Amino acid sequence: xxxxxxxxxxxxxxxxxxxxxxxxxxxxxxxxxxxxxxxxxxxxxxxxxxxxxxxxxxxxxxxxxxxxxxxxxxxxxxxxxxxxxxxxxxxxxxxxxxxxxxxxxxxxxxxxxxxxxxxxxxxxxxxxxxxxxxxxxxxxxxxxxxxxxxxxxxxxxxxxxxxxxxxxxxxxxxxxxxxxxxxxxxxxxxxxxxxxxxxxxxxxxxxxxxxxxxxxxxxxxxxxx
Numbered sequence: 001x002x003x004x005x006x007x008x009x010x011x012x013x014x015x016x017x018x019x020x021x022x023x024x025x026x027x028x029x030x031x032x033x034x035x036x037x038x039x040x041x042x043x044x045x046x047x048x049x050x051x052x053x054x055x056x057x058x059x060x061x062x063x064x065x066x067x068x069x070x071x072x073x074x075x076x077x078x079x080x081x082x083x084x085x086x087x088x089x090x091x092x093x094x095x096x097x098x099x100x101x102x103x104x105x106x107x108x109x110x111x112x113x114x115x116x117x118x119x120x121x122x123x124x125x126x127x128x129x130x131x132x133x134x135x136x137x138x139x140x141x142x143x144x145x146x147x148x149x150x151x152x153x154x155x156x157x158x159x160x161x162x163x164x165x166x167x168x169x170x171x172x173x174x175x176x177x178x179x180x181x182x183x184x185x186x187x188x189x190x191x192x193x194x195x196x197x198x199x200x201x202x203x204x205x206x207x208x209x210x211x212x213x214x215x216x217x218x219x220x221x222x223x224x225x
Contacts, residue, residue, distance in 0.1 A: 027178045028223035032092040035083055035200050036219035037061040039068045044081055053078035054207045065174075070217040072120075072204035074105075082123065082201030087222060089126075089193050093182035094225065097122065098218035100174045101141050101165070106211035109144045113154045116208050118142060120165075120215040123201035124181060126193055134158060135193070137185055139177065141165040141215070150188050160188035174218070 037045075043059040044050040050059075058073040059081060070081070105117035120141040128134040136159040145151070145163045153159035162184055164177050185193050200220055206213040 027096050028094050028221055029225045031221060031223040032087055033085065034219050034221050035085065037068045037070045037217075039063065048081055048083050051080045051082065051201075053080075053205070055079070057204060064216070067218065069219075070202060072202065072213075072215050072217070074117075074204045074206040074213045076207055076210050076212070078117075078203065078205035078207040080121075080123065080201045080203040082125070082199050084199045085197055085222070087197050089182045089185065089197055092222050092224050093180050094223050095122075095124075095179045095181050095220060096177065096223075097220040098174050098176045099141065099165075100216040101171050101214070102216075103212055103214040104141070104143050104168065104171070105206040105209045105213045107143050107209050111145075111151050111154060114208055116154055117205045117211070117213065119204060119213050120217065121201075121203045121205070122177075122217070122220065123199075123203065124197055125199040125201065126185075126195050127198035128195070135185075135189065136160070137162070137181065137188060139164045139179065143167065160185075162188060174216075 039061050050056070055077040057077050057079045060071045061068050062071055099120050101119040104119040107115040107117060118140045122139045124137040126135040138159065138161040140161050140163055142163045143166065145166055147163050147166050149163040151161040153161060165175055182193070202217050204213045204215045
């Protein structure tokens with residue numbers, strides 16, 4: 001299973017990358033917060049949690065382009081790093097991050113448990129009181145499904161995936177992603193969110209396909225126009 005649901009808790013401390021804020025936020029006029037990564041700390045660092053599905057990924061934080069980025073290496077493994085946040089997606093609907101995939105898991109267009117692996121995933125959790133009342137949005141880098149494809153997770157109908165990037169054409173390049181979370185949620189589920197966002201997570205996985213995947217993630221900026 002590749003979906004977790006987190007309970008509603010207070011806002012935890014986030015790590016702010018001033019260089020990222022200063023140089024890469026033209027899409028966002030007013031910033032609510034930034035989820036970025038602590039250089040030099042072992043992961044999961046304070047303020048972060050790890051959900052291990054079968055075995056831990058290799059995680060690290062490195063400097064690239066003057067900013068800390070998260071490195072994820074999966075060799076037949078699957079684990080997620082996530083941090084708690086608390087914001088209203090209608091008030092702050094815009095998300096911006098960059099990512100770079102170096103290796104995709106071995107799969108095609110399949111959307112089933114046996115092929116539930118992705119080169120990169122950014123999770124946005126809308127928690128309920130239990131996992132049965134929670135919702136999840138995933139932004140993914142897929143192998144073959146075209147950008148814009150909306151999928152339902154094979155693990156839960158309460159989890160929707162939006163393909164942001166696809167294939168090998170842009171592998172090895174930093175790709176900037178800009179999304180309107182409020183609009184994406186409405187398109188994916190057919191209704192507007194009725195609760196705050198409670199966490200943001202990152203995962204690169206290859207356990208179901210017994211293959212390999214590798215990616216880098218930049219900070220996620222949350223804000224509005």
